[in-house]
Amino acid sequence: MTTGRMAPSAARTWPFLAGFVAAERRLGERARAAGRLPAFAYEFLRFGMKQGWACLFGGLICALLIGTHLFYPADAPLTRYDFLTLAAILIQVALLALGMESWEEAKVIPLYHVVGTAMEIFKTGIGSWIYPEASWLRIMGVPLFTGFMYASIGSYIARVWRLFDFRFTRHPPLVFTLPLAGAIYVNFFSHHSMADLRAGLFIATGVLFGGTIVHFQVWRVHRRMPLLLGFVLVAGFIWLAENIGTASRV
Incomplete structure (x- = not known):
């Protein structure tokens, strides 16, 4: 699936970036006219910048978690956890006000926030981990x-989908993917008291x-790669972010 014609820039979605579209083009x-190596380097850089924006x-x-772990005063009148909550809200407001996030993306965040909080309540309730600070x-x-x-993941998915104009070949139908997704969530809650089906779910995902x-x-x-490889790469970065959270002692 290739085309030599430039599609409308996804950057126009965000007012903050819209003014840079013409200059970037x-x-x-210029990179394309300079030869294959400069064009490759430009596309590689463009990939990294798109991922960074997503x-x-x-x-x-993540920067908040690390920064407060290193520098937040222990005797501050506002607890670190509450500061993180208020700072995250302010970041969301600022991104919308500055045109660095669209309202369509912002609508995804409450859904992931609610689901993530429910999962955290369950995990802390059964003693998997605790949040020790006041x-x-x-x-x-x-x-x-x-x-x-959790909302960060939803924000990333919403943005990266638009930035990279995802399309799929041989994607399984919803009649198969929805039961698989449901089984994954059920296993998340049930594997503490019943058989852990993660191995089987991994196999089912690979087959599907x-x-x-x-x-x-x-x-x-349009470049192409196996979707399973994409799953592995995204999961790897989520694992890295989780370990940043652990290292910052939240």
Whole structure:
């Protein structure tokens, strides 16, 4: 799936970036005219910048976790957990006000926040982990800022989908994917008291998506890769973000 014609820039979705579209396109044309190596380097750089823009909200949340772990005063009148909650809300407001996030993306965040908070309530309730620091802004022992960590994933998915214009070949139908997704969530809650079906669910995912190809547009053409590889790469970065949270002692 390739095309030599430039699609409308996804950057126009965000007012903050819209003013740079023309200049970026001229830069790309210069790289293309300079030869294959400069064009490759430009596309590689463009891929990284798109991924960075997609990760904006999540990256800021990770920076908050690290920064407060290193520098937040222990005797501050506002607890660290409550500061994280209020700071995450302010980041969301600022991104919308500055045109760095669209309202369509912002609508995804409350859904992921609610689901994530519910999962955290369950995990802390059965003793998988705890949030030891004091805070006022919490529900059943779960600080409200934790929901924003899950919301970061929703924000990334909404942004990366638009930035890379995802298309799929041999994607399984919903009649198969919805039961699989449901089984994954059920196992998340049930594996503490029943058999853990993760191995079987991994196999089912591999069988179901084994032939699926994702097409993504970095620059002028749609590149392609197995969707399972995409799953592994995204899961790896989520694992890294989770370990940042652990290391920052939230």
